[in-house]
Amino acid sequence: MLQEKVSAVTDGRMSRVQDAIQPDLLSQEPRPDLSTAPTVPSASEPNQNIENIKVVLHERELWKKFHEAGTEMIITKAGRRMFPSYKVKLTGMNPKTKYILLIDVVPADDHRYKFCDNKWMVAGKAEPAMPGRLYVHPDSPAAGAHWMRQLVSFQKLKLTNNHLDPFGHIILNSMHKYQPRLHIVKADENNAFGSKNTAYCTHVFHETAFISVTSYQNHKITQLKIENNPFAKGFRGSEEADPRISRLQGKEYPPISKNSVRQRLISSHNHLAGKLMTGHPQVLSSYQYEAGLPLANSDSQDPISNHFPPSRDPGLLYHCFKHRDNSRHLELGCKRPFLETPSAVSEEHYFRSAPSYEPSLLPRPYHNEAFSAREACMYGGMEAESGSGAGDVDDVNHSPPMNRSMWATMPPYPRYTVDGVAYQPFAAHFTNTAAVTPVVPHPASTMAPRPQSDLGVFNSAPAQRGLPVISPPPSASSCAPATLAPRDRSDHAGPYHKKPGSPPRPHRDFSAYPSQGAIREPSFQYQMGLNSTGTHWNDS
DNA sequence: TCTTCCACGTG
């Protein structure tokens, strides 16, 4: 039943999505006409009804709590995990078909925010989008049976504000609003994607949108993190007395640090405010989605929506797409640009996402690289790879190692990257990691910390490395984004040339591709975009 | 605003 509904729904959405997407993809270029764009995957493909895949966000209620308060995610130079973690339950996949799951985090709008008077306010124009990176789930590629077997967790994904991050973490600007997106890509025969007929779907849960910060602004969010994140248990205590604080201060009783006081006040305030706020939660949207309803977005009012921009959609948006052929196909070859590590390492994929604010979404595969994943996000450890893919969970499903490709999504803004700089991903910066191999990237080797990449972040930087690039498909453009980017980059600025350095394993490079991004798609905009206006999350 | 260090917790 649900499925039916879902399907139906999805279909609807999908088409929209496509439309939307296309634009993105194209965005840069003249966008072909959307109409042209094939709708969803027209391609025929064997298996896949990627569009029939259902994705349920795990712990949605928790996400909603955060969303209602205006979710904030800490970003640090070293990389910080997201909390709540992005975990999903998948159903409707072809058990034998291999899929690659990846997440990208795109700007939700083009504003910079500030937290004043206990609420988020627009504080100017957004900084240029950072090089978009994609975080590929370490188990990728894996068969549908594998993905459906248990929750798929992206908890190891890390966010950073270091534009030169060598670890493959997702790079964001502080005080900006972002929207994580899940992309399910059907792996091709080479365990890569990007080839013709590559089909993929993008799912967006609006309740996972957040504002990146270097320190929490809204006390309510801090409290939610402390109350729900096991690693923050040390800060739990009665509200009144934060044990930890006490300790720090050496007092038994709650110290009243300015913060604590402030927090308390705020929290009270928030509560009231919250109640006052609107009334409805956007929850509906989510639910709708789940229900399979189309989104109706009712939400305009949704408080949350307000907080975050726009997306109105129901909780999720989804796009499905199939590449058309020509276009792009990525090759996955596996090359690991940076990584040298040969075999040992597994490959990771780096992707770049597009910066668009919205929805651009589509990933475009860039090229792949291999790498190993070290940590498996999901199940525990997996590495998948080693040669093959991750082995995590079951290996059965796993496919062999995949190549990691990079995708670039479109950037919202044309610029992307670090200001045009050629980004050198990893290598350059490795400074810290001295250990890391300097120059060339070795993937596996030691790198200091493990990059997310392990996880699978990719950047795109294909060209430079010689990675396979995707060829751009002309028409595809409309549809398939992926292609475009890659080439562009290479051609154009080529932002990233990789320099000699190599990043640690993980990431290989990233070229940043800018995807462009802005979305124009109706749907999308519809979703997200909107709100810029207010944006206020005020939580309170 | 951001970075670094800290104590404490999980796993």
Add this chain to the structure above:
DNA sequence: GCACGTGGAAG
């Protein structure tokens, strides 16, 4: 016992 994830405080 160790590595690492946390938010707070101090800088």
